[in-house]
Amino acid sequence: xxxxxxxxxxxxxxxxxxxxxxxxxxxxxxxxxxxxxxxxxxxxxxxxxxxxxxxxxxxxxxxxxxxxxxxxxxxxxxxxxxxxxxxxxxxxxxxxxxxxxxxxxxxxxxxxxxxxxxxxxxxxxxxxxxxxxxxxxxxxxxxxxxxxxxxxxxxxxxxxxxxxxxxxxxxxxxxxxxxxxxxxxxxxxxxxxxxxxx
Amino acid sequence: xxxxxxxxxxxxxxxxxxxxxxxxxxxxxxxxxxxxxxxxxxxxxxxxxxxxxxxxxxxxxxxxxxxxxxxxxxxxxxxxxxxxxxxxxxxxxxxxxxxxxxxxxxxxxxxxxxxxxxxxxxxxxxxxxxxxxxxxxxxxxxxxxxxxxxxxxxxxxxxxxxxxxxxxxxxxxxxxxxxxxxxxxxxxxxxxxxxxxxxxxxxxxxxxxxxxxxxxxxxxxxxxxxxxxxxxxxxxxxxxxxxxxxxxxxxxxxxxxxxxxxxxxxxxxxxxxxxxxxxxxxxxxxxxx
Numbered sequence: 001x002x003x004x005x006x007x008x009x010x011x012x013x014x015x016x017x018x019x020x021x022x023x024x025x026x027x028x029x030x031x032x033x034x035x036x037x038x039x040x041x042x043x044x045x046x047x048x049x050x051x052x053x054x055x056x057x058x059x060x061x062x063x064x065x066x067x068x069x070x071x072x073x074x075x076x077x078x079x080x081x082x083x084x085x086x087x088x089x090x091x092x093x094x095x096x097x098x099x100x101x102x103x104x105x106x107x108x109x110x111x112x113x114x115x116x117x118x119x120x121x122x123x124x125x126x127x128x129x130x131x132x133x134x135x136x137x138x139x140x141x142x143x144x145x146x147x148x149x150x151x152x153x154x155x156x157x158x159x160x161x162x163x164x165x166x167x168x169x170x171x172x173x174x175x176x177x178x179x180x181x182x183x184x185x186x187x188x189x190x191x192x193x194x195x196x197x198x
Numbered sequence: 199x200x201x202x203x204x205x206x207x208x209x210x211x212x213x214x215x216x217x218x219x220x221x222x223x224x225x226x227x228x229x230x231x232x233x234x235x236x237x238x239x240x241x242x243x244x245x246x247x248x249x250x251x252x253x254x255x256x257x258x259x260x261x262x263x264x265x266x267x268x269x270x271x272x273x274x275x276x277x278x279x280x281x282x283x284x285x286x287x288x289x290x291x292x293x294x295x296x297x298x299x300x301x302x303x304x305x306x307x308x309x310x311x312x313x314x315x316x317x318x319x320x321x322x323x324x325x326x327x328x329x330x331x332x333x334x335x336x337x338x339x340x341x342x343x344x345x346x347x348x349x350x351x352x353x354x355x356x357x358x359x360x361x362x363x364x365x366x367x368x369x370x371x372x373x374x375x376x377x378x379x380x381x382x383x384x385x386x387x388x389x390x391x392x393x394x395x396x397x398x399x400x401x402x403x404x405x406x407x408x409x410x411x412x413x414x415x416x417x418x419x420x421x422x423x424x425x426x427x428x429x430x431x432x433x434x435x436x437x438x439x440x441x442x443x444x445x446x447x448x449x450x451x452x453x454x455x456x457x458x459x460x461x462x463x464x465x466x467x468x469x470x471x472x473x474x475x476x477x478x479x480x481x482x483x484x485x486x487x
Contacts, residue, residue, distance in 0.1 A: 138300020
């Protein structure tokens with residue numbers, strides 16, 4: 001006797017601390033759920049096939065490619081996207097470091113990169129440079145910011161104190177995943193002329 | 199992506215029931231890192247995805263000095279990469295796991311999935327082949343235990359019948375292979391398929407310097423991951439030396455059936471089998487306690 005095939009499912013998923021109840025088709029990916037149903041467009045779609053890492057989110061604390069996870073699979077689970085990192089207007093240390101070290105160029109890889117970095121530091125607070133590179137190997141950056149990205153991540157691991165009083169510098173589009181006009185907008189190089197040598 | 203149904207099952211019994219109902223029209227969803235890619239690429243076209251991640255007991259790594267190692271089919275590649283037990287006792291398995299894809303993929307991908315996807319370059323296959331692993335299969339009519347050597351029957355093909363599911367991979371260790379290594383030769387350090395993947399496992403009588411037991415297996419060097427049995431014979435029971443290793447590596451390169459593809463020519467693969475096998479054997483030899 002043929003079973004009836006379920007093509008539509010009601011799921012309950014926690015995203016950035018908020019519980020959502022959504023009806024999804026079987027084939028809907030977590031990526032599309034986040035971007036289309038929940039309007040959380042900070043998570044980017046790149047290759048759509050698990051090869052570029054721009055869609056990286058944390059699923060129960062672990063980094064995954066959202067394009068390879070079905071929405072129905074995250075019923076009852078917790079998702080952290082880039083939108084969930086900042087605390088109000090206070091950027092997460094990784095976001096601040098990415099901005100200040102010039103690790104954000106076009107910004108497209110940044111949300112995925114930052115979340116992968118967060119997962120790394122949560123598990124291994126003092127990674128070596130090699131361990132950082134291995135961890136971000138699944139996140140491609142077409143602007144070639146890898147150098148700065150690695151430095152930024154290592155600076156957070158080393159708990160390098162960022163000069164106080166500068167808050168949001170310049171555009172935080174990449175690091176927060178959405179456009180915002182930063183307060184205290186100044187060019188990084190004029191404020192921190194020696195940042196590269198740190 | 200074409201529409202499909204989705205059903206999460208909580209027991210092996212339910213999984214087998216649905217698999218038997220749907221036969222080739224069902225796909226097993228574990229990590230999904232190969233399945234979803236294949237569905238998007240119109241290589242696979244299932245009507246129903248059966249999510250087996252809810253079945254308890256399939257994601258365990260169990261080790262007993264007498265019985266050996268048992269790896270549940272749902273053990274994630276990441277778990278194999280990071281497990282202290284695997285790193286200590288079966289280092290090659292940890293190395294192979296760490297070489298697979300990306301951190302994001304390894305988080306989701308599973309051992310069973312990698313083997314059942316049956317790429318000739320499957321990273322988890324060579325080491326397990328050298329260790330004489332066996333595959334536990336559950337079906338509606340019977341359960342069976344099949345040597346991994348017989349599991350792969352062609353590129354992307356296994357001997358699984360419709361309605362069957364792999365539940366575990368078992369490595370008993372009567373041969374007490376005391377060390378195994380895996381070297382993945384690829385263009386990139388990550389996010390790449392092997393041009394050639396070599397696993398070597400050795401046990402040596404240190405007093406006599408005699409190789410008691412050896413396993414050499416190759417990925418991406420033929421239509422399926424395979425053991426280089428002639429190369430093994432050159433070493434088994436003989437004194438281990440630079441020369442014998444070099445000869446065995448040459449024999450291995452003659453045993454394989456590589457193809458030319460976008461990553462490498464057949465000739466280059468064949469030569470790399472020789473080079474990397476030699477390197478892997480020396481690494482295994484050097485790693486012996």
